[in-house]
Amino acid sequence: MLYGMTSDTAVLTEDLTKFYGSQRGIEKLNLDVRTGEVMGFLGPNGAGKTTTIRLLLDFLRPDRGHARILGMDPRRDKATLHRQIGYLPGELAFPGRETAADLLRFFADARGDVPWTAVTSLAERLDLDLSRPVRAMSKGNKQKVGLVQAFMHQPALLILDEPTSGLDPLMQQEFLAMVREARDAGQTVFMSSHVLAEVQSAADRVAIVRNGQLAAVEKVESLGRRAVRSVEIHFGDPVHASEFTGLPGVTGVEVAGPVLRCTVDGRLDPLIKAAARHEVIDLLSAEPDLEETFLSYYYTGEGTSDAAAAGA
């Protein structure tokens, strides 16, 4: 058993590394996904998400490092593991002429013990017509077939590569509800996305990768607290920038007569207290935008706090 692996850990990687020639896929990835949590695996195109997922499933072999999935070795225990996992690949290829029902019956039989009603109720939720040939389906409908096969046997662990891609907003919400229900039933979910907004309402934590390396692991709620926002305050009289520079979390202070503009990272309280010394005519604050926070990790390299404390 790897260091740090306990029954509370559904996925553990240690220094997991894969290069394609000289091209880095993923390097020295140390990640733990706790049993029963939903972890979003976020990064832009080419960051290394699919490489990681394929390593976890032993579709690729690492150059260095190890992974442990549900306490098992992805290579040695591949067959057992694949029965206990629900996997949605990033690229779905359905070459045959089967209908969705035929294909899903094949998957259900291969897994055994999957009541057909599990398939039909998922299909109903996702508004998927099972009688249609899969090959002729739109990307979104193919994605739904992929989701039904990943969820239908109520696996202990769901590994989903870009599950929201191709789904319209309504179906994305339905999918996220399925994820929350899976978590409530004690299942673990590891899902990649390049759009934070698409996973934030269901994820407990997000791991952020860039250029093949882990940039941060954060609780979604603390991403919210760290949200960077721009603030504009209109005062009754001219103010001095010096009154606001140096306040905790406040940067980029610009003053033009009675108007103050700045950026606030985290709590607004220090700025509000300083502003209250003057007559405040108006205050404009952009909604906390997790997308901006997410990007700020990329460009500042911040936010390794929870990564450093991973497993704590």
Ligand SMILES: Nc1ncnc2c1ncn2[C@@H]1O[C@H](COP(=O)(O)OP(=O)(O)OP(=O)(O)O)[C@@H](O)[C@H]1O
């Ligand atoms: N078969 C391959 N041969 C060479 N390079 C590859 C191969 N597969 C991936 N890469 C490279 O490895 C890096 C990580 O790719 P990966 O597909 O894991 O990223 P990703 O985060 O899943 O991106 P996307 O969202 O586009 O799928 C990229 O630079 C990519 O070009």
